[in-house]
Amino acid sequence: MGETEPGKAYEGIDATDAAIVNMLEADGRATLAQLSSVSGLSVSAVQSRVQKLERRGVITGYRAVIDQEKRGLPISAFVSVTPLDYTQESGIPGRLKGIEGIISCYSIAGAPSFLLVVRVASPGRLEELLNLIHRTVPVNTETTLILQTYFEG
Secondary structure, rough: OOOOOOOOOOEOOOOHHHHHHHHHHHHOOOOOOHHHHOOOOOOHHHHHHHHHHOOOOOOOOOOOOOOHHHOOOOOEEEEEEEEEEEEHHHHHHHHHHHOOOOOEEOOOOOOOOOOEEEEEOOHHHHHHHHHHHHHOEEEEEEEEEOOOOOOOO
């Protein structure tokens, strides 16, 4: 969603919806009572608003934030992807989707066309993943290891 001033509306939603969305973005496990307190609405009114925001696609899901190192995936990297043949560019994300270790794929402006975020258990697994990417799609890659994440979201 991006950062929004508390109580300030942004495109497509009013200030009350913005307060609800901002709180859920900060804490996806916020209770209806907590959302009621922030928004000034009754619990049932907040529940209705949240359901409407979900149906409209403003709220697209809820997730747990996982410590990837404790999960056994201590190595994270950005992989810049540049197609060898730009006529094949549009098919690259679909062919990479579902490959274990690729967390996300972004279309970006600039020389590389895509930026992948990957997570793996070891340097050897990173090398295997990069080899799999090259076997799957005709691309050049450049990998940048993530040393530390100070904040996300």
